[in-house]
Amino acid sequence: MASEAAALLIEEFDSRGPIARPTLHDAIVARVRDMIIEGELVPGTRLHEGNLGKMLGVSRTPLREALKFLVSEGLLELSPGRGAVVRQFSAKDVHDSLIVLGNLEGLAGRLACEHATDAEIREVRQLHDRMMDMYEKRDRLPYFKLNQNIHSAILRLSKNDALVSVHSVLQARLKRIRYIGNEGPEKWAGAVADHEEMINALEARDAERLSKILTVHMEKTWERVRNAI
Amino acid sequence: MASEAAALLIEEFDSRGPIARPTLHDAIVARVRDMIIEGELVPGTRLHEGNLGKMLGVSRTPLREALKFLVSEGLLELSPGRGAVVRQFSAKDVHDSLIVLGNLEGLAGRLACEHATDAEIREVRQLHDRMMDMYEKRDRLPYFKLNQNIHSAILRLSKNDALVSVHSVLQARLKRIRYIGNEGPEKWAGAVADHEEMINALEARDAERLSKILTVHMEKTWERVRNAI
DNA sequence: CACAAGTATGCTGCATGCAGAATTTTGTTT
């Protein structure tokens, strides 16, 4: 049987958004992924199966399975005989990923203009307006989360599952870095302006314009982030 | 210690292209992936840990870890309590994936024009010429493999690792389907014509043209494949 | 004869044990 602590882990995972049948595997994956994204596990850290397992209250077997999963996602690396290490992204890695992300979001924007319903677009507009509120208040964390939500929403509105899945993998790799690198008032203002254009293009269903904005927005993100790496 | 059969599995894996230090994990992943791509494991098949493990000569533990890895790659699905199943792709899944692939290859083409050396382009030309030979002989399998190689080469020449990695995941999901659906002499001729244009655009380093060809080529691939699903 | 309930088998998911590699500590020599 799964231990007490493991049951807790599953419950915590399930409470984020109840799944048909939450599994320990998924719970561990989600937890370790968060630990990486939130910076609890610093890049370069060697993951000690014994300690980490005790910490999470699971035995080494399901933990190892979860780690292999995260290796495949590109968040961890495997050194034979030495276990898993939190992957370190070079500046080039980040740049490369942002180029691809920009391209994927550009595609998503184009498809979203085509496939989204009016109601769905209105929902994105609401997210956008709430985000602008947070910007007025200079409330960084909720701004950041809403920002992510908007990008995810556009991806979802593309109605292309393959696109959503590859995007989310790349996105997860950079999540931490993007959060770190979100500095400077004038650059922030620039990002906000981009978002204003975005929502307008989406409402006008102007596929080419939205696509362009999203791609260029990502290039600017690189400018914002590059010094933080 | 890893069993005799396991050692054999590793050796076989290593012989494809010797790695610094081949691991059993990688060998199992590669083997099962191939079994799926080559159709030995039909979509929908439930993977029996006991049998499959015996078949490959490994115990359940490393096998399960490998399966989790393949789940993350999207080749398998997990039903809680019922283990791993070879993922079944719907027509929409394939179409969605091809759209994304087309976009990624388009990006790769653009980057390749920018970053590839002349020598590298000459190598692609050689692959192309060999592929044309195979077309003349109507020798399907080597043609297919060279075709894949050319596409992979363009990806590599983009010098963008993130791009290579997301592309290869998506590519692996469709590899089997693309092979199946490569039928009909007139469509084949069309694909060959596309490739002729591709190599010309690459040699001319005409980024926009190459990008366009690659994206459109993928749309045509859908036409070739759609009836086979 | 059809169908449902109970039973039996088999499989997954998790824990633990063990061998060998990696690392650290300790001891020895210069």
Add this chain to the structure above:
DNA sequence: AAACAAAATTCTGCATGCAGCATACTTGTG
């Protein structure tokens, strides 16, 4: 005191054992 060597410890990688769930089968009943 520093550098190297050897022993001891720790950790990974793999195998196996066990509990609980899923499924198939059997048996009883309408």
